Amino acid sequence: MKIATYNVNGITGRLPILLKWLNLAKPDIVCLQELKAPQASFPEQAINEAGYDAIWHGQSRWNGVAILSRIGEIHETRRGLPGDPDDEQSRYIEAAVGGVLIAGLYLPNGNPRPGPKFDYKLAWMERLHAHLATLVDLKAPVVAIGDFNVIPADEDVYKPERWKDDALFAPEARAAFQKLLDQGWTDAIRHLHPDETIYSFWHYWRKSFERNAGIRIDHLLLNQAAEKRLKTADVDLRPRGWEKTSDHTPVWIELGDAPVKGKRKTR
DNA sequence: ATGCCTCGCATCGCGAGA
Numbered sequence: 001m002k003i004a005t006y007n008v009n010g011i012t013g014r015l016p017i018l019l020k021w022l023n024l025a026k027p028d029i030v031c032l033q034e035l036k037a038p039q040a041s042f043p044e045q046a047i048n049e050a051g052y053d054a055i056w057h058g059q060s061r062w063n064g065v066a067i068l069s070r071i072g073e074i075h076e077t078r079r080g081l082p083g084d085p086d087d088e089q090s091r092y093i094e095a096a097v098g099g100v101l102i103a104g105l106y107l108p109n110g111n112p113r114p115g116p117k118f119d120y121k122l123a124w125m126e127r128l129h130a131h132l133a134t135l136v137d138l139k140a141p142v143v144a145i146g147d148f149n150v151i152p153a154d155e156d157v158y159k160p161e162r163w164k165d166d167a168l169f170a171p172e173a174r175a176a177f178q179k180l181l182d183q184g185w186t187d188a189i190r191h192l193h194p195d196e197t198i199y200s201f202w203h204y205w206r207k208s209f210e211r212n213a214g215i216r217i218d219h220l221l222l223n224q225a226a227e228k229r230l231k232t233a234d235v236d237l238r239p240r241g242w243e244k245t246s247d248h249t250p251v252w253i254e255l256g257d258a259p260v261k262g263k264r265k266t267r
Numbered sequence: 268a269t270g271c272c273t274c275g276c277a278t279c280g281c282g283a284g285a
Contacts (some may be wrong), residue, residue, distance in 0.1 A: 009284080010274060034284085036275070061275060062283070109285060168285060201285070206274035213271075215285080247273080249285080 001098060002069070004236075004252035005145040005218050007106070007201075010036040010203040011064070014246055015043050021239045022050050027252060028071045029097050032056075033147045034246075035064025035090075038108055042066070055079075059248030061088040065104050065146070078099070083127035091124070100226065101135065105146040110167030118167050121149070125176040126174045129183070134249045136184045141226035141255065144185065147248065148219045150177040152187065155197065156216035168217060185221035188253045190232040200235055201248045209240055218251045 004027040008014045022030070030052075035042065039058035039147045047068060056066035057079045067074055068212035078094040081087070091106045105128065110121030115187045151169045154160040181187060189198055194257065208214065214246025232254035234264060240249035 006284065013274070063275095109283080111283090163285095166285075203285070206271060208272095217285080244273095 001029070001100070001141060001255045002027045002252055003100070003102070003106070003145070003220070003255065004250045005031045005033070005147070005148040006250040007033040007116065007218060007246060009034050009246040009248065011043060011066075012037050012041065013244070015046060017105065017239060017242055019046060019050050020242070021236070022052065022068075024238070025236055025250065026070075027250075028069065029100070029102060030066065030068040030250075031093075031145050032066040033064070033104070033106035035059075035066060036062060036066060045216070048261070052248045055093065055095060057090040058154065059088075059094050059252055063106060065090060065093045065106050067093055067095050067097070067102055067104050070100045081105075081124065081127050082131055084095070084123070088125075098138065100255070101138065101140055101142040103132070103142065105144065105148070107147060107149045109149050110170075112171065113167040113170055115168060116259065121167060122172055122176060124237075125173070125180070129176070132180060132185070133183055136223050138223065139157040139225060141229060143222040143226050143253070144221040145219065147217060148177065149217055150173050150174060150219075151215050151217055152190070152219075155195075156199070158199070158213045158215070160162045163215070168173055170214065177255075180221070184224060186218040186223075186227045186230075187229035188222055188227075188230055189216070189235075189251065191227070192228065198235055200251050202240065204247055217246055220251060220253050226255065231256050
């Protein structure tokens with residue numbers, strides 16, 4: 001089972017890119033972020049024609065998240081992160097698909113720091129921590145994936161010194177991300193590629209992608225049951241090189257088949 | 268120190284992204 005996360009940076013303008021990539025990579029489940037489109041504007045028909053079911057939580061102009069599946073029904077379990085009834089931003093959607101619980105998220109950027117946006121980011125991470133605490137110990141595989149807007153370590157940014165005051169690399173944000181991992185989540189990319197330089201985002205300007213001046217902020221976190229089935233984790237660099245593309249590129253994992261149920265363990 | 272590039276729209280400038 002191939003599961004991917006992709007910040008499309010606007011589903012309307014990026015639809016040809018998304019469809020091309022779906023056809024090429026054929027992921028089974030995809031979490032999308034930054035739809036930047038109202039609920040009614042989601043291109044459901046085009047997604048269906050590409051072979052995918054979808055649920056989504058849109059919002060005019062900003063944010064917006066979706067879950068796509070080509071392996072069967074999407075059983076939505078939650079939309080919106082609990083903990084703040086006044087939070088109207090569309091940044092969290094959760095569903096069971098094919099025996100895996102998928103938590104799709106778009107964590108706030110938080111710039112400029114310090115300021116109210118950074119405070120919102122940290123508060124959102126606290127809420128995420130509280131909610132993921134209820135999921136991490138499930139017996140079923142759980143994957144918490146999306147654009148976390150956090151650069152976890154020096155190895156995840158081309159020039160750490162230039163990012164030290166940025167909300168994506170701030171000590172408080174990195175500590176909050178580490179606190180999430182400490183609950184029992186595995187960063188799939190780092191688990192399988194401990195020493196590789198792997199980025200998932202490059203600015204549009206100054207030929208960042210051509211120079212590989214990137215950062216790694218799109219993550220797939222696995223609970224123990226999911227980690228046991230982890231076979232592959234990688235970024236798909238192809239879409240980032242296309243015309244009129246997102247500034248992010250997809251990150252994906254392959255999970256092996258579920259263990260056969262009812263099989264008695266031998267001692 | 269700042270802008271760089273790109274998008275959507277309460278559009279022809281701005282806010283947001285990261």
